[in-house]
Amino acid sequence: MNWRVALIALAAVAAVALLAWLLQGGKPQVEQVEFFDVVELPTPTPAPEQRVILLFAGRDGMLHPELRSVPLPEEVHERIRVVMSELLAGPRSAPRLSPPVPYPASLQAVFVDQHGNAYVDLTAPPKPLAGSSTELMLAYGVVNSIILNCPEVSAVQILFGGHEVDTLTGHLDLSRPLVLNKRFIASS
Amino acid sequence: MRRIQLILITLALGAGFLPAQDYDRTFEFHFDDQAIVVPKFGPKVEALPILELLGAEARFSLAAGTYGVLYGEHVIQFAIDHKVLLVDGELQEASEVPIASPGGVAVSLSYLERWLLSPLGFHLEPIPRGYRIVRGARFADSVTVRPVAADFGTTTTLVLSLNREAAVEVEETEPGTITIEFDNAMPQLDSSVRFQSRRVRSLTSSDQELLVNLAPGIGLISWHPLETPPRITIELGPARPTPTPAPARAPVVTRRGPRPVVIDPGHGGDDVGAQSSTGVMEKQVTLAVARRLARILESRGRAVRLTRDGDQGRALTDRTALANRLDATVFISLHANASTVASVAGAETYYMSLDGASDEAAAATAALENRAGSSAGGRSPLDLILWDLAQAEVLNESSRLALAVQGRLNARLGLRDRGVKQAPFVVLTGATMPAILVEVGFLSNPSEAERLTQPDSQQQLAEAVAAGVEDFLGR
Numbered sequence: 107m108n109w110r111v112a113l114i115a116l117a118a119v120a121a122v123a124l125l126a127w128l129l130q131g132g133k134p135q136v137e138q139v140e141f142f143d144v145v146e147l148p149t150p151t152p153a154p155e156q157r158v159i160l161l162f163a164g165r166d167g168m169l170h171p172e173l174r175s176v177p178l179p180e181e182v183h184e185r186i187r188v189v190m191s192e193l194l195a196g197p198r199s200a201p202r203l204s205p206p207v208p209y210p211a212s213l214q215a216v217f218v219d220q221h222g223n224a225y226v227d228l229t230a231p232p233k234p235l236a237g238s239s240t241e242l243m244l245a246y247g248v249v250n251s252i253i254l255n256c257p258e259v260s261a262v263q264i265l266f267g268g269h270e271v272d273t274l275t276g277h278l279d280l281s282r283p284l285v286l287n288k289r290f291i292a293s294s
Numbered sequence: 295m296r297r298i299q300l301i302l303i304t305l306a307l308g309a310g311f312l313p314a315q316d317y318d319r320t321f322e323f324h325f326d327d328q329a330i331v332v333p334k335f336g337p338k339v340e341a342l343p344i345l346e347l348l349g350a351e352a353r354f355s356l357a358a359g360t361y362g363v364l365y366g367e368h369v370i371q372f373a374i375d376h377k378v379l380l381v382d383g384e385l386q387e388a389s390e391v392p393i394a395s396p397g398g399v400a401v402s403l404s405y406l407e408r409w410l411l412s413p414l415g416f417h418l419e420p421i422p423r424g425y426r427i428v429r430g431a432r433f434a435d436s437v438t439v440r441p442v443a444a445d446f447g448t449t450t451t452l453v454l455s456l457n458r459e460a461a462v463e464v465e466e467t468e469p470g471t472i473t474i475e476f477d478n479a480m481p482q483l484d485s486s487v488r489f490q491s492r493r494v495r496s497l498t499s500s501d502q503e504l505l506v507n508l509a510p511g512i513g514l515i516s517w518h519p520l521e522t523p524p525r526i527t528i529e530l531g532p533a534r535p536t537p538t539p540a541p542a543r544a545p546v547v548t549r550r551g552p553r554p555v556v557i558d559p560g561h562g563g564d565d566v567g568a569q570s571s572t573g574v575m576e577k578q579v580t581l582a583v584a585r586r587l588a589r590i591l592e593s594r595g596r597a598v599r600l601t602r603d604g605d606q607g608r609a610l611t612d613r614t615a616l617a618n619r620l621d622a623t624v625f626i627s628l629h630a631n632a633s634t635v636a637s638v639a640g641a642e643t644y645y646m647s648l649d650g651a652s653d654e655a656a657a658a659t660a661a662l663e664n665r666a667g668s669s670a671g672g673r674s675p676l677d678l679i680l681w682d683l684a685q686a687e688v689l690n691e692s693s694r695l696a697l698a699v700q701g702r703l704n705a706r707l708g709l710r711d712r713g714v715k716q717a718p719f720v721v722l723t724g725a726t727m728p729a730i731l732v733e734v735g736f737l738s739n740p741s742e743a744e745r746l747t748q749p750d751s752q753q754q755l756a757e758a759v760a761a762g763v764e765d766f767l768g769r
Contacts, residue, residue: 219383225380236567263385276560278719
């Protein structure tokens with residue numbers, strides 16, 4: 107291969123590169139997005155144990171507090187998850203009390219807005235629930251337990267299966283966040 | 295020949311300078327003078343690089359299980375496999391879910407534009423191999439509309455509750471069609487609300503309009519925008535040959551005779567309420583007791599009106615609105631309770647609780663709305679103060695009515711006394727007269743369920759409630 111052939115080859119490469127650039131209409135350089143960045147996560151520091159107040163349903167139509175020491179994180183979403191996990195697991199010390207959510211529910215998502223409204227999304231009941239008592243225990247068991255243990259939260263709206271509901275059994279207004287209601291907390 | 299071969303080889307090598315893109319599996323996204331190639335993930339695209347391209351901060355919160363998008367003053371929170379999301383503090387429901395992807399989260403192009411770009415003030419414009427992100431939201435922010443209609447004699451009141459304030463114009467654009475035009479807001483009908491009216495055939499939303507299709511011969515009488523919470527009330531009635539201005543104080547229901555006691559048999563229609571293990575339905579028990587209560591009160595010279603006198607469904611707000619429009623002396627909502635614990639038994643009486651500012655606001659607005667001819671524009675701070683005072687008086691009276699009725703239930707029936715309680719029940723919200731909800735017993739308790747089906751027991755319950763009402767009214 108002599109120098110003339112090499113020159114032609116170089117010119118051709120340059121022409122193709124120019125053509126490619128023109129085909130893009132002189133657009134900015136397109137950047138390929140890279141994924142799979144591997145970030146080494148720091149070993150999480152265990153949250154300090156703190157006492158939480160959990161409210162369980164009694165047969166008198168009132169919520170009864172149970173104090174429990176659990177590792178309680180500072181971060182509000184994480185804190186709500188811990189409170190809900192303990193609440194849904196049911197009472198430990200009083201066998202006559204029941205979990206306020208009367209079906210095997212799990213917490214699907216937690217949203218907290220800048221005004222201190224928390225939105226907790228529970229799995230929907232497998233069959234329709236009934237009774238104002240059922241509705242009050244569920245709503246205020248969840249709302250009060252979260253607000254009493256999470257200072258950043260001032261009101262809680264409960265979603266079911268990813269949906270807002272106006273009411274669960276036809277009595278209580280669940281279409282908006284509910285604030286702390288101590289009327290349903292037993293005094294002793 | 296050799297030279298031609300060499301040129302061809304060189305051309306092939308030169309093609310390697312082109313970006314290695316597979317346009318079947320990627321989209322280009324351009325914004326100002328930057329561009330990225332974003333992988334498609336099925337019918338969806340990776341969301342995070344697009345948001346980062348705009349300069350938005352997109353983060354996953356392990357604790358919350360949600361993605362947070364921060365851009366200026368805007369905050370969006372969304373989660374994988376969830377239709378609900380928070381957009382600037384407003385809970386929204388998308389028609390599809392974000393999914394997990396190699397890059398974190400992938401969304402459809404419509405989700406991307408509607409829920410992630412539009413709230414930040416951007417929209418997409420197609421270009422040959424992808425999209426350009428352009429300033430200016432394509433979608434007006436949505437506003438959720440909850441319709442409730444109440445049919446009265448010759449008129450119907452249609453109340454459209456909005457989840458946020460929005461400016462509207464209501465006009466009968468052609469006979470039988472009312473157009474509600476939203477200013478810079480897209481109405482979304484809340485499909486969870488069951489809507490029934492003899493005079494409204496359908497409600498449909500499109501872009502920034504809501505169309506109300508009326509039954510033949512029905513037209514628009516008047517409409518009023520209300521605030522806190524935002525609502526639009528629309529009065530419908532017989533169509534007029536020529537439109538005339540609505541009267542300033544158009545009565546919706548004309549009451550004849552003395553002020554009635556309004557009795558509300560809980561549930562009805564498809565909403566059966568609680569059910570006993572033997573199949574006794576709450577809606578049957580409440581209607582049976584309500585009819586007996588009505589007969590007893592009528593025999594004592596009281597005017598009585600039932601919110602339903604058959605197996606019909608009624609919206610909770612319609613029940614209270616009826617009592618308000620009739621200027622009832624008292625409102626009694628009858629219910630039967632249920633618990634997951636079969637041994638739980640007893641009767642209890644509730645009156646309204648105004649815990650929480652939102653409930654107060656709802657109550658105030660409902661009552662103002664129910665005053666015939668009220669106009670949002672005419673309310674002053676003094677009106678609201680007067681309303682607060684009036685509502686405090688109504689609550690005080692409601693508590694006395696509740697104590698009177700619960701006292702009679704305890705004395706006459708020997709039921710387990712579960713007491714008088716306060717709760718923000720929908721059916722008590724906005725009542726402008728003493729209003730209570732009586733739970734007459736537990737259908738989940740077999741012996742109480744049996745008792746609640748017995749005519750004698752139903753009569754005793756009705757007599758006890760009637761005695762409590764008389765104690766209160768006759769004081």
